[in-house]
Amino acid sequence: MAQRVTAIFDIGKTNKKFFLFDKNYNEVYREYTSFKEIVDEDGYATENLEALQNWLKEVFYRLLNNKDYIIKAINFSTYGASLVHLDETGKVLTPLYNYTKEIDTHLVDSFYKKYGPELDLTRITGSPKSGLLNSGMQLYWLKKTKPEIFKKIKYSLHLPQYLSYVFTGIPISDYTSIGCHTSLWNYEKSDYHSWVYNEEIHKILPPLIATETSINMNYNGKRIKVGVGIHDSSSALIPYVRSVKKPFILVSTGTWSIALNPFSDAPLTTEETAAGCINYMRINGKPVKSSRLFLGNEYKLQVKELSKKFNVDIDYHKTVEFNYSTYLEIIKEFQYCFKWKSFSDKNMPTKTKYSYNTFEYAYHQLMIELVQLQVKSIKKIANTHDINRLYVDGGFTDNDLYIKLLSHNLREMKLRTTKASLGSALGAAIAISDTKLNSKFLRKNYALKKHVPFIIK
Structure with a gap:
């Protein structure tokens, strides 16, 4: 049939x-x-x-x-x-x-x-x-x-x-x-x-018409x-907006890491604009406050340098998991080590300093610094105490250090990761449908996974 x-x-x-x-x-x-x-x-x-x-x-x-x-x-x-x-x-x-x-x-x-x-x-x-x-x-x-x-x-x-x-x-x-x-x-x-x-x-x-509009045709x-039709970034947001009832932040990771706040009705302030915030738009015309970070691009460039420096395979970083002892050693007398290639930050040194003898230690240092930037990007668009739900999709959901460090640095938020390889396509399908989504949709269709912050002993 x-x-x-x-x-x-x-x-x-x-x-x-x-x-x-x-x-x-x-x-x-x-x-x-x-x-x-x-x-x-x-x-x-x-x-x-x-x-x-x-x-x-x-x-x-x-x-x-x-x-x-x-x-x-x-x-x-x-x-x-x-x-x-x-x-x-x-x-x-x-x-x-x-x-x-x-x-x-x-x-x-x-x-x-x-x-x-x-x-x-x-x-x-x-x-x-x-x-x-x-x-x-x-x-x-x-x-x-x-x-x-x-x-x-x-x-x-x-x-x-x-x-x-x-x-x-x-x-x-x-x-x-x-x-x-x-x-x-x-x-x-x-x-x-x-x-x-x-x-x-x-x-x-x-x-100009609503994105949910459809035109009846005969073929x-x-x-x-x-x-x-729908802009892909707005489309990827639809499954979350339709199925999650409480306010949330979505961080879509990849070459760009885009933090999206669909629950801010206030126009951008001068301070937010100066900090690099912009607007996307929901399908009903409401603004989505957003901040962007060239995270994936920077990560790729820095990992290439680290792999060369420590003479390891270019894909070795994918095998490194979060190590609690390594983390404690680094933050005990924390110093910024990485000079960024894709953007600038007030804390970065004038030249990258490799303070460790192993790839694992240097990689932990890199991720600690990158996640700090990610946290700043999220906090630009939302008070993380008022909006305490955080969804992360895209490439960095498979990065153990990124997820554990993000959860630790945003302990006030409930962190969930999703696998949304079909995100923008699914969003376009949902936009043209009258189907109501429930809270189980992300668990069933997006491999929703909960993450709990690690405990400092």
Whole structure:
């Protein structure tokens, strides 16, 4: 008997994934692919949008005709800060510009001179000055540097909404894409920022609708709900928000460690903005206070140096477990030893000092210092006594030192780890569903695990 399923395209910068989930959100089918990048007019590497679009349609129609499944809904989760510009006939006008592409700093400075000061604009929009990683800046850059193309734009769609458009032909905007590091949204007024109106950017942004909206379509005589798409960081938050009833902090770890507080209704303060806090947005338009730490990147660089220094295999660090005696020795006369490569911190020395004779000791020192930074990042966005639940997902959940040290340093919080490799895809499936989640959802679907702080003897 054919299964009724929800189809999800989960599009990352490298891997493009397709999933089918049953009514209980169990994965019943998956398919991965990747495409060789193309280049834009400046020779800068970017997404092959045509190949992506062709793959979307090929996979969808193949599974639509598969007699083992009945697709009842489809949705899309993708990376952010990426826009597709369409003319009045629906033709794509430009490459999908890569948000890592550098642009003229004079142009950026002129924007903040006209609409700043920078700190105020960052605070009100919840978006930092970050070049094309800020999609509002992409629109401003396109208008100022390619005016002839800009004049032809009928609609500019963020990538999740463009994928929805591929299947519906209906251009829309959604809160999660508009509100995540774009400088487009005024969080104090719950409207586009005045600069968007001044530059007439609002005229090319399609109607803004709730992320949970779906559009009924008919494919080959089959009725299917098509979602409007969702920004992947906001999507990954949905299973937690829907199943956990008490306030919590989610720390999503990987190359970036992103701490998310979905329970702060107050706009960012000047102090929080100066400390590097930004806003993401929930699917209902409410802000998610966030702080970012380049944790995974720094960890990778430092471990490489340590492995070389102590002549051990590059993967040896994965075998090192927390040692209580080693920890006590290090903190007895604690000194900061590591000079960071990815960011700066007031406590770091001018040069890395290797104070120990073994990799294990140096590795413990590294993790103690990195976790201190992680704790600061969490405390930037929340009073950890008021919000005492902490969820950690991503790569560092397997790091024994990271988890034990984090639990120890945040003893006032109840720490839980989850395995959420399907986080953003599952979030997109939940967003288009009317199903209610209960408190057992994370335990069943996310391998929820409790952690207790170690005891100092």
